[in-house]
Amino acid sequence: MDRKLLGVIDATTYQKGLEDLIQHRSLAAVPFGGRYRLIDFVLSNMVNSGIKSVAIFPKNQYRSLMDHLGSGKDWDLNRKRDGLFFFPAPAEEKEITSFNHFAANKDYFDRSNQQYALISNCFTVCSMNFEPILDWHIKSGCDITEIRKDGRSLHMFLMKKSLLVELFETREQTGYTCMRDVVTDINSPYRQCHYEFKGYAVMIDSITTYFNESMKLLNPSIWKELFLKNQPVYTKVKDEPPTRYFTGATVKNSVIANGCLIEGTVENSIISRAVKIGKGTVIKNSIIMQKCQIGENCVLDSVVLDKDVKVNDGTMMYGTKDLPYVVRKGTVQGALMNS
Template sequence: MKKRLLGVIDATTYHEDLEELIIHRSLAAVPIAGRYRLIDFVLSNMVNSEIESVAIFPKFQYRSLMDHLGSGRNWDLNRKRDGLFFFPSPNLDGPQQGIGSFTHFAANLDYFYRSTQDYAVIANCYTVLNMDFRPVLDWHLASGCDITEIRQKGKSLEMYLVKKSLLIELIETRENTGYTCMRDVVADIGHSYRLCTYNYTGFTFMIDSINTYFNASMSILQPTIWQQLFLKDQPIYTKVKDEPPTRYLAGARVKNAMIANGCILDGYVENSIISRGVKIGKNSVIRNSIIMQKCQIAENCVLDSVILDKDVKIEPNTVMKASSRHPYVIRKGTVQGALMNS
C-alpha cells in the first residue's frame, strides 16, 4: 500500500474573502487551532494514509509555508527516497479555476514520471478534516473508477483520486482537450472516463472566507468536534517548537479555551483560541476571539469576536467588540489603540 498512493497538494488558491489573513502568507500557512497551519490537516492525512511522497505546488507568498514545513521532518517526510517536494509556480498568471493546474503540473512532469506510485491523491490545502485516503483507494479499485471525486453531502471537497498514468495523459493532452484542471474533467459531461464519487461523512470545514475561518475555529472549541479532528491513531502533525509552558498569573481565568505554550496570562479568556507566546495583561477580557502568535494585549482591554494576526499589539484600555457574523480582523504586526465599538 505504501507504494500505491502519491500525494499532491495544490497550494495556489487565493480567496479574496481571506485577504486580511493572506496578504503576507500562503493560504496553506494560515494558523488555526492555536498551533497548527491549514496545510497540516491534509498533509497529516496523507502521512497517516502511508503516503511517502508528497508534492506541494505553491504560488502566492510561500516563504512562510516553506519555513513551516522545512524538510518535512515533523511529518516523517525527510527521506532519501520519496519525501516532501516543493514545486513553486513558474508561470501561472491570474486566478486558478480549480484545484490542480495541469499547466503547473506540466512544468514538473518529471516528478510524476519518476515516482513509483500507481495512483495519486490531488487535494486542496484549505480543508480542515481528518481522513484516511486508503479506504478511498480500495473503493476506487473495487468500483473500477477512472476518477474518484471526494464529496460530502453532495458538495465537492475538491479532492480527487486518479491513476497516475491517466493524470499524466490529462496533463500532456490539456491543449487538445481544453482541460485546465481536475474540475474541468469532472464537470465535462461529454468525457469518456468512469467518474465516481466517494462520500466522506466526518467533520469538515472548507476555509474560503473570514467567516468560515472564524466559525471553524469556534467549532473546534467544542469537544465533540475536537474529538473528530484530533484522533490518537491519526494525529495531526505540525512544526514542533520548544517553548516553556504557559504562565497563569494570579488574575488569570480561563473558560472553554485553547491555550498554546509560551503565553503569559493575567486576564480573563473565554471561548477563544490563544496561540504561542501571547501576553494578556491584567484585567483584560478576551471572548470569542482568535489571538495568533506573539500578540501582546495590554491591561484593561476588552476584545470580543476579534481575530488578531501575528505580532499585533493592543494598547491599554482598548475596546474592540464585533459579532460572530462579522468578526473584526487586525492585520499582522499592527498596533491598535483606538476605541472601537460596533
C-alpha cells in the same frame, strides 16, 4: 497489485474571502486551532495513510509555508527516497493554473513509482484515511473518484497517476486548467464516481467559515472527531515554555498554546503561542494568533488578531460570529481608535 499513492497538494488557490489573512502568506499557511496551519491536516492525513511521497505546488506568498514545512521532518518526510517536494510556480509562467504548474514539473511524476495519485487542496480541515478510499476507487472501476461531504466536493480526487499526467499534458487541447474543470465537464470522457466521507470535514474559504469552524473546536465532540488518537495531526514543533497564568487570571473553555503570559480573562477563545494578555483585559469568542501583545484593560469580543498584532491599553474591539473583527498581521491597535 500496486496500491501505493502519490500525494499532490494543490496550493495555488486564492480565496478572496480570506484576503485579510493571506496578504503575507499562502492559504496553506493560515494558522488554525492554536498551533496548526491549514496544510497540516491534509499533509498529516496523507502521511497517516501511508503516503511517502508528497509534492506541494504553491502559487505565491509561500515563504512562511516553506519555513513551516522545512525538510518535512515533523511529518517523517525527510527521506532519502521519496519524501516532501516543494515546487514553486515558474516565474516565467503568465497564467499559473494547476495543470500548468504540474506540467512544469512533469519530471517529478515521471520519476515517481506510485501507480495512483491523490490530488487535494490545502484548505480542507478533516481527519481522513485515504487507504480505504483507494480500495473503494479500485473496486469501483472508476477513472476518477471525487471525495465529497454531504454532497459537496472537498476538492480531493483519486485516479491513476498516468491519467493525471494525461490530463495536464493535453490541457491545451481539452481546455482543462484544473481537476474541477475535468469533473464538472458534462462531456468528459472519463468515468467519474463520488465517495461520500462521513466524518467531520470543512473547507476554509471565508473569514466567517474560518471563525465559526475555529470556534467549533471548543466543542469536545468536534475536537475528538478531528484529532483522532490513531491519526495524529502533525505540525512544526516549537520549543516553548509552558504558559504562565498570573494571579487573577481566568480562563474558561479555551485552547491555550505554549509560551503565553496571561494576566486577564479568556473565555471561549483560541490563543496561539507566545501571546501576552495584560491585567484587566477580557477576551471572549476570539482567535489570537502567535506573538500578539494585548495591553491592560482591553475588551475583545469576536475578534481575529493575526500574528504580531499589538493592542494598546484600554482598546475595545467588537465583532459578531457572522462578521468577526479582523486585524491584519503586524498592525497596532490603539485606544484612540475607539473615539
